Amino acid sequence: MLTVAVVALPDTIAFDLATAVETFGRTYLPDGRPAYRVVVCGTEPQVQAGPLRLATDVGLEALEHADTVVVPGRNDPGVPSPPAVLDALRRVAADGTRVASVCVGAFTLAEAGLLDGRRATTHWRAADELARRFPAVRVEPDRLVVDEGQVLTSGGASAGIDLCLHMVRRDHGAAVAAYASRLAVAPLHRSGGQARYIVRNTPGRASGSLEPVLDWIEQNAHRDLTLEDLARAARTSVRTLNRRFHAETGQSPVEWLTGVRVRHAQELLESTDHGVERVARQAGFPSVSNFRVQFRRLVGVSPREYRAAFAGG
Structure with a gap:
């Protein structure tokens, strides 16, 4: 069983966080066993997520034991990310852990330097700002998912589902991903990217x-x-x-x-x-x-x- 650690940042977007928790948490292998263990971690026992307060399972030490780390977006990506989170992301990335962002979570990966020299996407409304603040990142605003191997990014909102299903397919193959997509009532592949929404x-x-x-x-x-x-x-x-x-x-x-x-x-x-x-x-x-x-x-x-x-x- 693979472990996915979802980082609950202060002022996290609840939809982004829940997308990763639910998609990976409802993915099953052909014999019926869960494909993933999902944990929610953060710097604090609770974080504000818009009108909600979310409790975290563990601290950032969980990232050290994860196969995949998912960083959701925050309601205001212009606010600097906690240094402890950036340091933890750099450490696990240096160890080869797969790191992915949902929506404007790409700003946190960029702050950590993980997108330098790489292609990346984010919510189309934030793409110009991402490119302006982090000129070393090659921003592709019309993409739903950009897979750079160890580091992946996704576009806005529901593109997080596309991202998670894409990683499921990489991990366990098309059949497992197709079943997960049916449980999510979402297509396994969408044409047209974010361009149609811009x-x-x-x-x-x-x-x-x-x-x-x-x-x-x-x-x-x-x-x-x-x-x-x-x-x-x-x-x-x-x-x-x-x-x-x-x-x-x-x-x-x-x-x-x-x-x-x-x-x-x-x-x-x-x-x-x-x-x-x-x-x-x-x-x-x-x-x-x-x-x-x-x-x-x-x-x-x-x-x-x-x-x-x-x-x-």
Whole structure:
């Protein structure tokens, strides 16, 4: 039986912690024996988890005997992690223990230096902040799970289930993981990653100097626009516009425009029953084929799959 130690940090996200406890705790081998022993450990006998108080089984010494250590996220990942936790994570990682994070738990792994030079993911809303604070980490915000061998990270919220099932599959094979996924009422593999959940290219994502032209794009994205049209709206040259966009958004003006159109298309797919051709036209794409290509590139699934997942009623 393998041991999983789940670290209960101060202000831990209860859902993240429970995801690891429940998924590993309800995984069984073909002969019916539990596949894992799960312990919850921390620096204190009790920790606050939003409106809840959680009791821990043992102290951080349990990490020394674990096969896998799981670090849930915290409600405010900007608050420094306890030094004792960081030291313990560094020690077990140096000994070869597998370490994984759920959601913004990636910030704790990054604080401990365990993500330096590695690919990692986190909740898509926190990905830019993770990349800014820890430039040695190669952040991949659209991924549900990033497996770097000894160190694994997962995206937001329910992506923690994907992470746990992925590790179950690594440990015990596809059959055991498939049974665990049925008990969790969750798919063993989800396509599209986090990309389908990301809210793209809203005016507030850039600073003040571009705000007028971003507002203008928001209102005119449905039109047949050229780069010259965008430059005229910004009252500047194409060259200057390109420079300002790259500096403030990390994208070209055309890339930003495409992101706005994709977001508008997502809203139409969610709220209307318009056909794909009409959605493409209303969102401003030059053709249905271009719409399908750009939508899948940015969202990770087809417009039809997106509608099936997110359309109301």
